[in-house]
Amino acid sequence: MRTSFSVVIVGAGAGGTSVAARLKRMSPTLDIAVIDPSEFHYYQPAWTLVGGGQYDSAKTRRPMRECLPHGVEFIPGRVTAFEPDQNVVVLEGDTRIGYKYLVVAAGIQLDWDAIEGLTDTLGQNGVTSNYRFDLAPYTWQCVQQFKGGTALFTQPPMPIKCAGAPQKILYLAADYFRKHRIAADIRFFTPGPSMFGVPFYAKALDRVMSDYQAKACFGQKLVRVDGPAKTAYFEITTDGVKSIQPIEFDLLHVVPPQSAPRFIRESPLADAGGWVEVDKATLRHTRFPNIFGIGDCTSTPNSKTAAAVKNQMPVVATNLMAALTGQGQTMTYDGYASCPLTTSAGKVMLAEFCYDGAVTPSFPMDPRSPRKIYWWLKRSFLPYLYWNIVMKGKRWPRTHKRRDFPEALPSIKP
Ligand SMILES: Cc1cc2nc3c(=O)[nH]c(=O)nc-3n(C[C@H](O)[C@H](O)[C@H](O)COP(=O)(O)OP(=O)(O)OC[C@H]3O[C@@H](n4cnc5c(N)ncnc54)[C@H](O)[C@@H]3O)c2cc1C
Known part of the structure; x- marks a missing residue:
C-alpha cells in the first residue's frame, strides 16, 4: 500500500467526497487518498423525510467506493x-500516511x-431518532x-x-396526527431561547408551532430516558437553579448531543472548542497552512449542513490548488447554509442565511x-443536486443573495 500522497482527505462524507x-x-x-472507516456514504x-414516511431509506445509502471519483485511492x-x-x-x-x-x-x-438510558431504549418503547440511518424508519413506525x-x-x-432537523420531524408528525x-x-424541548438561531x-x-398547537419548552434539556417506564427527564434552569422534571410520553424523538470528534479535539489541529481551527473565509488552517x-468538523460559525458543504467545496479545492501550484485565484466562503424546514408533508419553509444571520434567499419570494415548490426542491431536486452535482465536484451557480423583507410576517400556512 502506498503511504504518501500529494493530498490526503480524512473523511469521505459530503465534504471529503465532493472536495476529492x-x-x-x-x-x-x-494523487489523492481518501481515508474513511465507513462502508457506506449516507x-x-x-x-x-424517511422519519416522516416520505422517502425510502434505501435511497439514502450508497457503497462508499461507488461515490468516490475515479483515480482516487480509498x-x-x-x-x-x-x-x-x-x-x-x-x-x-x-499505519502512517504522509x-x-x-x-x-x-x-x-x-x-x-451523554443521555442516561438512551442507548438501551433507542428503537423500542416509542423512543427514536432520525439521526441514525437504521432508526429513521422506526420514527415513521412510531408516528x-x-x-x-x-x-x-x-x-x-x-x-x-442541521439545527432545524429536531423540529422538522415534529411538524411532519403533527401534520400526520392532524x-x-x-x-x-x-411538545418541543430545547435548552435554547427560541425555535431557531436566526x-x-x-x-x-x-407561528407554525401555534398552528399545530404544539408547545415550545425553552431552557429545557433532556438528560435521562427510562424506556420501559416511558418517562423522559428534563433539566430545567430557572434563575441559575437547576431542577429535574419527569414527563411521561407515548412517543419520544431524540436528537443526541454533538461535539467535535474526539481524535480532532485531542490533536494539535483543534481550537479551544475541539474543532479544526480554520479561517472562516478561506477554510485554511490558521496555524498549519x-x-x-470542510464541513461539520470545522470551527467556522455557520450552520452545519450539507448546503454549507456545497458552497465550501469549491473554496477548499480552489484555495488548496492555488497553494499547491503557487498560481491561480483564491476564493472565500460567506457562511451560506440552508435549512429546508418541512412544515408539513407537502410544504417547506426554505431558510437560507449566511454568517451573522444575514437572510440570503435564492428566490425573491418571502x-x-x-411553499409546495420548496417541498419538491427538498424531496426531489436536492437529492439530485447532492449525488450528481456536488458529489461529482461540479460547481452550481451561486443563487443566494441578501434580500430585504418587511418585518411583519407573511401568510404562514404549514
Ligand atoms: C437527520 C439529519 C437531517 C439533516 N438535514 C439536512 C438538511 O436538510 N440540509 C442540509 O444541508 N444538511 C442536513 N443535514 C446535515 C448534513 O448531513 C451534514 O451537515 C453533512 O453531511 C456534513 O458533511 P461532512 O462531510 O462534514 O460530514 P459527514 O457527511 O457526516 O461525513 C463525515 C465522514 O467522516 C468519516 N469519519 C469519521 N471519523 C473518521 C475518522 N476517525 N477517520 C476517517 N474518517 C472518519 C465518517 O465515516 C463520514 O463518512 C442533516 C443531518 C441529519 C443527521
Missing part, C-alpha cells in the same frame, strides 16, 4: 491522530451516551402507531448538524412562507 471530486476535475493527475438530509480505515509537524496522519493499527496537503472532513460526533397521547421532540445544545384526527399533546425565521416558526477543513 473537485480536485480531480481541476487536476486529473493529482445522504443524511433525507433522513427527516483507504478504508479510521484516523486516530494527526502529526502536522511531520505531515502525517496515523490510522488505527499504527501528505503535502491535508483536508479534514470527518464530520461531527454524535454523543448518544403511525401513535394512537394519541404525549409526543415529545428534543433538541440538544448547539452546535449540532390529517388522521389523532389527539396529541405535542430571529427572522424563528418568529415564523413560532498546508491543512484545510422565504418565511411555506
Whole structure:
C-alpha cells in the first residue's frame, strides 16, 4: 500500500467526497487518498423525510467506493491522530500516511451516551431518532402507531448538524396526527431561547408551532430516558437553579448531543472548542497552512449542513490548488447554509442565511412562507443536486443573495 500522497482527505462524507471530486476535475493527475472507516456514504438530509414516511431509506445509502471519483485511492480505515509537524496522519493499527496537503472532513460526533438510558431504549418503547440511518424508519413506525397521547421532540445544545432537523420531524408528525384526527399533546424541548438561531425565521416558526398547537419548552434539556417506564427527564434552569422534571410520553424523538470528534479535539489541529481551527473565509488552517477543513468538523460559525458543504467545496479545492501550484485565484466562503424546514408533508419553509444571520434567499419570494415548490426542491431536486452535482465536484451557480423583507410576517400556512 502506498503511504504518501500529494493530498490526503480524512473523511469521505459530503465534504471529503465532493472536495476529492473537485480536485480531480481541476487536476486529473493529482494523487489523492481518501481515508474513511465507513462502508457506506449516507445522504443524511433525507433522513427527516424517511422519519416522516416520505422517502425510502434505501435511497439514502450508497457503497462508499461507488461515490468516490475515479483515480482516487480509498483507504478504508479510521484516523486516530494527526502529526502536522511531520505531515502525517496515523490510522488505527499504527499505519502512517504522509501528505503535502491535508483536508479534514470527518464530520461531527454524535454523543448518544451523554443521555442516561438512551442507548438501551433507542428503537423500542416509542423512543427514536432520525439521526441514525437504521432508526429513521422506526420514527415513521412510531408516528403511525401513535394512537394519541404525549409526543415529545428534543433538541440538544448547539452546535449540532442541521439545527432545524429536531423540529422538522415534529411538524411532519403533527401534520400526520392532524390529517388522521389523532389527539396529541405535542411538545418541543430545547435548552435554547427560541425555535431557531436566526430571529427572522424563528418568529415564523413560532407561528407554525401555534398552528399545530404544539408547545415550545425553552431552557429545557433532556438528560435521562427510562424506556420501559416511558418517562423522559428534563433539566430545567430557572434563575441559575437547576431542577429535574419527569414527563411521561407515548412517543419520544431524540436528537443526541454533538461535539467535535474526539481524535480532532485531542490533536494539535483543534481550537479551544475541539474543532479544526480554520479561517472562516478561506477554510485554511490558521496555524498549519498546508491543512484545510470542510464541513461539520470545522470551527467556522455557520450552520452545519450539507448546503454549507456545497458552497465550501469549491473554496477548499480552489484555495488548496492555488497553494499547491503557487498560481491561480483564491476564493472565500460567506457562511451560506440552508435549512429546508418541512412544515408539513407537502410544504417547506426554505431558510437560507449566511454568517451573522444575514437572510440570503435564492428566490425573491418571502422565504418565511411555506411553499409546495420548496417541498419538491427538498424531496426531489436536492437529492439530485447532492449525488450528481456536488458529489461529482461540479460547481452550481451561486443563487443566494441578501434580500430585504418587511418585518411583519407573511401568510404562514404549514
Ligand atoms: C437527520 C439529519 C437531517 C439533516 N438535514 C439536512 C438538511 O436538510 N440540509 C442540509 O444541508 N444538511 C442536513 N443535514 C446535515 C448534513 O448531513 C451534514 O451537515 C453533512 O453531511 C456534513 O458533511 P461532512 O462531510 O462534514 O460530514 P459527514 O457527511 O457526516 O461525513 C463525515 C465522514 O467522516 C468519516 N469519519 C469519521 N471519523 C473518521 C475518522 N476517525 N477517520 C476517517 N474518517 C472518519 C465518517 O465515516 C463520514 O463518512 C442533516 C443531518 C441529519 C443527521
